[in-house]
Amino acid sequence: MSSHGAPIPMTAHKSGPLQGQADVPGDKSISHRSLILGALAVGETKVTGLLEGQDVLDTAKAMQAFGAEIEKIDDTWHVHGVGVGGFAEPSQVIDCGNSGTGVRLIMGAMATSPIAATFTGDASLNKRPMARVTDPLALFGARSYGRSGGRLPMTIVGASDPLSVRYTTPVPSAQVKSAVLLAGLNAPGETVVIEREATRDHSERMLAGFGATIATEDTAEGHVITLQGQPELRPQTIIVPRDPSSAAFPVCAALITEGSDVLVPNIGLNPTRAGLFYTLQDMGADLTFENMREEGGEPVADLRAKFSPDMQGIEVPAERAASMIDEYPILSVVAAFAAGKTHMPGVKELRVKESDRIDAMATGLRAAGLQVDEGEDWWTVHGLGFGNVPGGVTAKSHLDHRIAMSFLILGFASNASVSVDDGGPIATSFPIFESLMSGLGARIDRT
Numbered sequence: 001m002s003s004h005g006a007p008i009p010m011t012a013h014k015s016g017p018l019q020g021q022a023d024v025p026g027d028k029s030i031s032h033r034s035l036i037l038g039a040l041a042v043g044e045t046k047v048t049g050l051l052e053g054q055d056v057l058d059t060a061k062a063m064q065a066f067g068a069e070i071e072k073i074d075d076t077w078h079v080h081g082v083g084v085g086g087f088a089e090p091s092q093v094i095d096c097g098n099s100g101t102g103v104r105l106i107m108g109a110m111a112t113s114p115i116a117a118t119f120t121g122d123a124s125l126n127k128r129p130m131a132r133v134t135d136p137l138a139l140f141g142a143r144s145y146g147r148s149g150g151r152l153p154m155t156i157v158g159a160s161d162p163l164s165v166r167y168t169t170p171v172p173s174a175q176v177k178s179a180v181l182l183a184g185l186n187a188p189g190e191t192v193v194i195e196r197e198a199t200r201d202h203s204e205r206m207l208a209g210f211g212a213t214i215a216t217e218d219t220a221e222g223h224v225i226t227l228q229g230q231p232e233l234r235p236q237t238i239i240v241p242r243d244p245s246s247a248a249f250p251v252c253a254a255l256i257t258e259g260s261d262v263l264v265p266n267i268g269l270n271p272t273r274a275g276l277f278y279t280l281q282d283m284g285a286d287l288t289f290e291n292m293r294e295e296g297g298e299p300v301a302d303l304r305a306k307f308s309p310d311m312q313g314i315e316v317p318a319e320r321a322a323s324m325i326d327e328y329p330i331l332s333v334v335a336a337f338a339a340g341k342t343h344m345p346g347v348k349e350l351r352v353k354e355s356d357r358i359d360a361m362a363t364g365l366r367a368a369g370l371q372v373d374e375g376e377d378w379w380t381v382h383g384l385g386f387g388n389v390p391g392g393v394t395a396k397s398h399l400d401h402r403i404a405m406s407f408l409i410l411g412f413a414s415n416a417s418v419s420v421d422d423g424g425p426i427a428t429s430f431p432i433f434e435s436l437m438s439g440l441g442a443r444i445d446r447t
């Protein structure tokens with residue numbers, strides 16, 4: 001089932017060449033944060049380039065439920081914030097749909113205000129672990145009442161007299177880090193988050209942009225982030241860069257589809273996000289970064305990807321995992337068309353995303369003719385080389401946009417067409433995926 005309606009089966013057929021320019025939508029992580037920090041600032045934040053995917057629209061609705069006024073005029077989203085500590089208690093259940101980022105960041109943002117809120121989501125989100133967020137929020141004094149195993153639906157009762165917190169994240173997660181930092185905004189004194197492996201740093205960059213005092217330091221303990229509580233956040237004008245995690249799909253499609261040459265302009269290349277592109281280059285992909293520049297405090301480049309029939313399987317460095325965590329499903333498809341093994345260690349987190357992404361991809365790839373080996377925190381795809389991938393499978397998308405898009409791209413280059421049982425979830429992060437890919441010359445239809 002799609003998150004909001006009947007399943008939408010889709011089929012991708014052998015395609016090529018893919019050619020032209022792919023204008024992918026705005027960055028999902030930055031879009032969520034623009035709305036949440038805009039809601040916590042005093043005055044009007046203006047956002048252009050916002051991703052209008054369902055995940056982000058659900059966060060906009062949630063911010064309205066907490067008292068922010070949000071309207072879209074022409075291409076600009078206007079967020080009238082209520083200030084740190086100014087959230088109202090919502091009168092309705094907050095439905096975050098399919099979005100782990102939405103629910104976890106919003107729980108953090110409300111956990112140090114004297115209000116209660118009940119959160120729910122779709123069948124995928126309601127299976128995902130929330131204790132990773134509610135454990136640190138309890139240190140501030142917030143209480144949570146959820147289903148067994150720390151699952152949604154869940155009510156959070158915010159702390160009326162929040163404590164200040166120093167917390168080491170037990171898993172590499174920007175969502176956990178961000179939830180703690182957002183809670184720290186309305187706590188007195190300093191909030192300190194320590195991560196052993198650096199994860200995407202959009203919250204830190206944007207908090208600084210809104211005028212919070214925040215510092216990061218690399219020490220023997222790890223990456224240490226210190227935030228001064230109870231600032232007055234100043235409203236900002238934000239131009240959201242295009243999403244590298246969405247760019248990954250046309251880039252990888254071009255690499256494996258005969259004769260392709262695709263330009264994907266204006267892609268955010270924050271080093272905490274760009275791991276996939278370096279991995280593809282290590283595999284021998286014809287992928288170049290053109291016109292490197294800085295925009296709105298984030299590094300940006302135009303990506304050019306050309307058909308690369310001679311890619312080799314590699315050992316993907318485990319320490320790169322956080323910087324490409326959402327890209328492993330599509331990397332596994334590219335790996336199928338490379339020669340030899342691609343081994344991907346250090347990726348346990350893939351098992352608690354919108355689906356168990358190792359299991360979802362391994363099952364579909366095996367049915368499509370590949371050998372895939374897996375353990376709890378690693379997997380290996382045995383590449384067959386270009387022209388040798390059978391395909392001819394209907395894969396389950398498990399309410400997971402990245403699984404659906406990855407299998408469709410498999411279908412552009414495999415010998416027989418590939419279907420997914422439900423392409424509906426694609427709208428959570430990449431609502432224009434079908435039209436964009438068709439515009440490049442890909443053969444994709446609803447079946």
Ligand SMILES: O=C(O)C1=C[C@@H](OP(=O)(O)O)[C@@H](O)[C@H](O)C1
Nearest residue numbers: 029101172173174175176325326
């Ligand atoms: O903070 C964010 O915007 C995100 C963090 C990552 O999740 P984790 O924090 O669970 O690793 C990522 O998978 C997700 O798509 C977006």
Ligand SMILES: C=C(OP(=O)(O)O)C(=O)O
Nearest residue numbers: 098099100101102326353
């Ligand atoms: C994991 C993802 O999103 P979220 O955790 O926000 O649901 C994703 O977009 O790949």
